Amino acid sequence: MLRVRGTAVTAAAAVLASASLVTACTPRGATPAGNAGLARFEHQEIIWHGCKDGPKDTEGAALDQAGARCAELTAPLDYRHPDGRTIKVAVSRLPATDSAHRHGTLFYNPGGPGLPVRYLSLQLRRAAPVLAARYDVIGMDPRFVGRSTPLDCHWPAVSIGSAGADRGTFDETVRLARDLASHCDSRRSVLPYASTRNTARDMDVIRSALGEHKISYLGSSYGTYLGQVYTQLFPDRTDRVVLDSTLDADAFGPELTRTLGPSVTRALRHWAAWAARRDGAYHLGSTTAQVMHAISRLDQNIGRVPVKVGTHTVSSRNLPQLLWNVTAGDDDETYAGYSADVRVLVRAAHGDAVRPTPTLDQVLTDLAAPDTDATFAAQTAIECADRAAASRDPETYYRDIRQHRADDPVFGPLTRTVTPCTFWPTTPAEPPTDVHNSVPLLMVGATGDPATVYQGQLAAHRDLEGSRLVTLRGAFRHTVYAGLFAPKNACIDEAVNHYLTTGVLPSHDSTCRN
Helix, strand or coil, X not given: CCEECCEECHHHCCCCCCHHHCCCCCCCCCCCCCCHHHHHHHCCCCCCEXXXXXXCCHHHHHHHHCCCEEEEEEEECCCCCCCCCEEEEEEEEECCCCHHHCCEEEEEECCCCCCCCCCHHHHHHHHCHHHHHHEEEEEECCCCCCCCCCCCCCCCCCCCCCCCCCHHHHHHHHHHHHHHHHHCHHHCCCHHHCCHXXXXXXXXXXXXXXXXXXXXXXXXXXXXXXXXXXXXXXXXXXXXXXXXXXXCHHHCCCCHHHHCHHHHHHHHHHHHHHHHCCHHHHCCCCCHHHHHHHHHXXXXXXXXXCEEECCEEECCCCHHHHHHHHHHCCCXXXXXXXXXXXXXXXXXXXXXXXXXXXHHHHHHHHHCCCCCCCHHHHHHHHHHHHCCCCCCCHHHHHHHHHXXXXXXXXXXXXXXXXXXXXXXXXXXXXXXXXXXXXXXXXXXXXXXXXXXCHHHHHHHHHHECCEEEEEEECCXXXXXXXXXXXXXXXXXXXXXXXXXXXXXXXXXXXXXXX
């Protein structure tokens, strides 16, 4: 996962139990409903209380003002041993605004992994009032994230960064990844249980404690993987499910981002065409080719000599992270801000004294800071618990980077380098979830999605045999519903809202236009 704009970007996510518990009547990997050890969790009393935790908790105060209630439920650390250690899982509940027409309970996960969700459920209510009218919205901080028994390894960095221009900068990423992994060594006893499978089981414990026979679900980016895992483990406990920008479940893990460079480059080329039409404002080139050449020269120049941008230093280690912000959206406002950022970087590479834009200043400040909110550590722990690193030999990654220097020069060193999972102190407790089911659900996504690429969405569509897919054509954005993280599209919103309010899936796949 790549951290940009001060948060874990869901684009890269992607990211991100036990056969002894499985019976002939239980979905593979699920927990039998009659398991006596789980009964105390499934039937626990939920003690609801206010969400604000102290005078500085502005998010809790906003939830309270919106009428939300919060709680902490108990769940097993290891579902194979429900009588063993336990953890706390924090949730918020926003009641349906139209109680007379309430349909049920909807769980929301906007992505990550590693993002707290309690507060983000309020953003969903604001963005989709039609949905908020019909559902009690549950925002669950996934295990070890936010307020759910947080996992903090006290990491000194919020990202590994790019492998850079040469062997020396690659070795810097190796040293940092190894050091970060070693910081988590003291948490060995919990790391194998940070998996998405266990988060899905936590969701089902909460479903049962709420007294709900079935739950609805809305997930985007990594949240689509969590949704797929839940439908695989608990197919009879889902009502209406929407997956926005769906990950290919077979690809999720520490190397999910490895092949994203070309898709981000395609998004970069789309922006370049936009900037070329506005050369009078940004002076980056009057054709797409000229603007792309300017990016190439910027990458080469900073690869040779780092530059100052205000009080910050931009080098081959962090430049690709700044350029990655092209994935933030494809509307005029977002592209204008990105163009202004690139213009500052180009001028700095030419030797001009420059000041960063407010966005550049914030991103560079965030990238230089320690992992104070533990987002990067939690995100990594989830990815490492879901699937082991493809290789624990750094040379494998360096060879891959060198092999793709020509066809993936800007983003390849960022996406293909080592991660802390390469040196992780534990291995997954379970194999990855094999998603293949016929649960009815709705998928939406864009053909130019730079993070959950469209071919991966189609692969997920094939594995989810009961799904219908509504495709937004001509858009280069990650997530498409309700304008939560990217520009709104009325056609997509209508399709999602109709399904979530009526329960009627489209009779066939369809398309929307950007």
